[in-house]
Amino acid sequence: MIYWEQRKLGEIVDVCNGRDYKHLLEGDIPVYGTGGYMISVNKALSYDRDAIGIGRKGTIDKPYILNAPFWTVDTLFYVIPKDKIALIFAFGIFQNIDWEKKDESTGVPSLSKAAINEIDVLIPKYEEQKVLGLFFNGLDHLITLHQLEPFQLIFKAIAYRIIDYAKSKPPRHTKYEIIISFIKYYL
Numbered sequence: 001m002i003y004w005e006q007r008k009l010g011e012i013v014d015v016c017n018g019r020d021y022k023h024l025l026e027g028d029i030p031v032y033g034t035g036g037y038m039i040s041v042n043k044a045l046s047y048d049r050d051a052i053g054i055g056r057k058g059t060i061d062k063p064y065i066l067n068a069p070f071w072t073v074d075t076l077f078y079v080i081p082k083d084k085i086a087l088i089f090a091f092g093i094f095q096n097i098d099w100e101k102k103d104e105s106t107g108v109p110s111l112s113k114a115a116i117n118e119i120d121v122l123i124p125k126y127e128e129q130k131v132l133g134l135f136f137n138g139l140d141h142l143i144t145l146h147q148l149e150p151f152q153l154i155f156k157a158i159a160y161r162i163i164d165y166a167k168s169k170p171p172r173h174t175k176y177e178i179i180i181s182f183i184k185y186y187l
Contacts, residue, residue: 004124009093010117012085017113018056018072019045031071034059044069050087051078052094054116060109061099065091077113084126088133093121096159122163 021031027042034055051066057075065087072078081090097119103109124132139155 004122007121007123008117009119009121010113011082012121012123013052013079013081013090015113015116016045016051016078016080018074018076018078020074021071024071029069029071031073032066032076033073034062034076036064038073041071043071045071045078046080049080051080052087052091053078054094054099055109055111057108057110060103060111063091063094063099077111077116079116085123086126086129086133088137089129090133092133092136092159096163 018033021039021041024041024043027040029041029044031038031041032053034053034057046066047069050068051070052063053066053072054060054063054077055075056077066072066078070078079090079094081087099111100109102111102115102119104112104115123129136155136159139158
């Protein structure tokens with residue numbers, strides 16, 4: 001059985017600021033901004049921890065995985081999962097948040113650490129996070145590989161169904177037998 005807990009996003013991840021890279025030398029560490037790869041430099045903000053990149057300014061609704069080592073500019077947060085939080089599961093959470101509703105600007109879209117940290121999420125135990133994360137990551141890769149829009153709709157429908165089901169139950173230590181049977185059926 002899967003037990004889920006309601007948590008604030010700030011309890012499961014550390015949201016870190018990117019920085020200016022112009023003082024660094026050319027190297028082999030990729031620098032990322034909200035649009036993706038920009039240039040390579042000689043130092044990293046994270047040498048050994050993979051993270052999720054999410055825009056602070058500009059493009060705030062397109063999170064992506066950052067493989068260590070990396071550097072991010074000041075318009076891109078990098079989010080490192082805390083202990084016992086699977087990166088792939090956290091990334092799935094980030095992909096399913098309506099970031100545009102969290103926009104705090106009147107002009108250029110903007111996110112703050114406080115806005116990110118206060119989002120309520122449901123978290124299963126670490127082992128279940130890995131299984132769910134791999135399952136949805138596999139579906140995502142299949143969709144990308146085949147570029148089939150119907151599969152995208154199915155993937156989103158499944159993800160939203162799981163989220164809606166989880167939200168309909170009491171938030172602390174709730175059993176989610178349907179998810180296990182679903183995963184066993186499709187794995």
